[in-house]
Amino acid sequence: MIKPKNLLYFSALPLIYVLFKLNVEPIVLCLIISVMAGLATLNYIPQVEKRFKKVGLYGADLNKKNKPVLAEGMGVIAATFYLIATILFIPLIFNKNAGKKHILGRFPYEKFGEYLSALLSLQSMVFLGFADDVLNLRWRFKLILPTIASIPILMVYYVSFGVTHVIVPRPFRDLLGVSIDLNAFYYVYIGMMSVFCTNSINILAGINGVEVIQSIVISVCIIINNLLHILYSKNETVYYHSLSLCLMIPFLSVSLALYQWNKYPARVFVGDTYCYFAGMAFACVGILGHFSKTLLLFFLLQILNFIYSLPQLFRIVPCPRHRMPAFTKLHYTSDAQIPNTLRSIPEIGSLSSKKKHPASLFLSASDSQSSNTDSLIQHSPETSSSSSPETPRQTIKPVRKRSQSPSINSSTPPTAPPAHLPRTPVLPTGLLIPSKTPLENCSPLGLRIISLFEFLNLVRVWRDPKSNKMLYVSNFTVLNLYLVWFGPMHERDLTRLVMYSQIALSFLAFFIRYTMSSIFYEDVFK
Structure with a gap:
């Protein structure tokens, strides 16, 4: 029927x-x-x-x-x-x-x-x-x-x-x-x-x-x-x-x-x-x-993405099979403060970057797969206005000084954070951050390219705080580049940003085709 x-x-x-x-x-x-x-x-x-x-x-x-x-x-x-x-x-x-x-x-x-x-x-x-x-x-x-x-x-x-x-x-x-x-x-x-x-x-x-x-x-x-x-x-x-x-x-x-x-x-x-x-x-x-x-x-946007991706496409820089942006589960509140002691804990902030966006400390923590990271996230009975009703509000509670105990899960109440420290940004759960690739097998030429791209603010590099050795680099795609430039972003907003970029470059394409082309070729409609 x-x-x-x-x-x-x-x-x-x-x-x-x-x-x-x-x-x-x-x-x-x-x-x-x-x-x-x-x-x-x-x-x-x-x-x-x-x-x-x-x-x-x-x-x-x-x-x-x-x-x-x-x-x-x-x-x-x-x-x-x-x-x-x-x-x-x-x-x-x-x-x-x-x-x-x-x-x-x-x-x-x-x-x-x-x-x-x-x-x-x-x-x-x-x-x-x-x-x-x-x-x-x-x-x-x-x-x-x-x-x-x-x-x-x-x-x-x-x-x-x-x-x-x-x-x-x-x-x-x-x-x-x-x-x-x-x-x-x-x-x-x-x-x-x-x-x-x-x-x-x-x-x-x-x-x-x-x-x-x-x-x-x-x-x-x-x-x-x-x-x-x-x-x-x-x-x-x-x-x-x-x-x-x-x-x-x-x-x-x-x-x-x-x-x-x-x-x-x-x-x-x-x-x-x-x-x-x-x-x-x-x-x-x-x-x-x-x-x-x-x-x-x-295809201007696709051409730019292809040129930007060339170091990984030609294996000069290690290239994983999937280079999509990473997903972070961390949730940040407007009243949480980060003490200096948190920055010195290797399990949380073991990787550093020369050029950081405001939430780079937390993003490094979200990239880590260690269980110590999850132990810092505590749930509050309140709900955040930026998250869905089913998602509980999460706060990052301060930890004690490292000199007292290296353990994060200690039962001793943490010390109060200094008043002069800046407050953390308001970031809803479920943001996208630049995905990273390990650099153990990177060639010397690849390391030079990464240093140049880092100087031009085209990639984000994670370094060992002691030796300053490059450990990870963000993947070479326009999606990750937007996250490097503009910080963590919702998936819907990142898609819209790509759409707006495609539209803007399309206007540029029409301008070149119907205005500037007459400099090199005959009139389009003659």
Whole structure:
């Protein structure tokens, strides 16, 4: 028996068929199908969530106090409905009865292979990405999988376009000419762009919603860029941007639906499947739409994160498998004071940093896995306004002087703290702090890079207070960098900060594309 909520999808098919027969603008039909794909993604994810857990596709959300277990790899659901929607587009955008007045009626039959190559590459990437979620492949395969998935679009590009020349910027035309033919190097460039787009989203991940929200912002920028070219550009470029528009509208729809389940507090994980799927979708529209350079402008945040991560990606600095921010359970109250004796206890403050934010002492304690740290946290019957009603207020009680006894759990009442000491900041429980990596096997070159980054305030370094030897360093990701700069932060706020950064850099990308590009190239719309 058909469920009532599924009747919406079946009733939409006759509507689309009637509008198609009435020769309605194909973009309207694409919008309807895209909305239906988004609604299907939104409704189907909770139905398969338990099934994924049952077969072992689940993971713990480490940035939550109770470590909830969530279904993994839900990006495959969004990708599946995306592929269904784009396949249903075929009779609409390649319809021979579409009038010339239609924007999307310009698609010639000889371009049908290009569209299918994009779908084939996307389908291959979804399959390989889901295999990565299931098999938990090593990092080196993350470079191989996008290369394999990009083969269909590269082969079709070779037999259809065969255009491998690029326009030379004006300052170099006297030396190189107006254009230069890259030959095989152009296909290497396209393949490398596919690898970069997929992995750049994958390495800027680790907290709820961050993979999806950055993809949503990029897709909106691509859609705006396509519309500007369709409305104001030359006729021969309308087809390429129309094709890109048809591929991006359903992607935005299913991503918005997926974000409702992945945003904080996440109820599902998107997995590597979505990161690969999103990156390949962007690579396909950039290749088929002939705006790969503009596409890279929309990846400014990902490029900065990649450059910042290079010391760890090339193993110059030790790189753990997961570099996500760390979660601290400590709770700080406005009336707690820290005596000087607490700073001298090795079990609590054994690591020091040259550049500390206001709560660096407590953060070092939260990083420690020693049971002595937990013994300092006492529960009060009062509740804090910044925490949930179920979370008791926690205070850090002062300990006795170390000269009296080295034991933290002593029953002797602690001495009162000096009145001149500053009060601790108000920090709710469940904040994120920069995750750290041990430096036992770090190369001399890596240590020099860490010292330089520390001087530039790009990393946080934990040192031995006696020998001043570097013991740990914060991981080289933008997420950890924001925590180094702005201190402990709630997971929701960190995701929003990434979103705001993506939006701000997107404005910069549009400014460069439509204002500064005329310095090096011809006018955009001429």
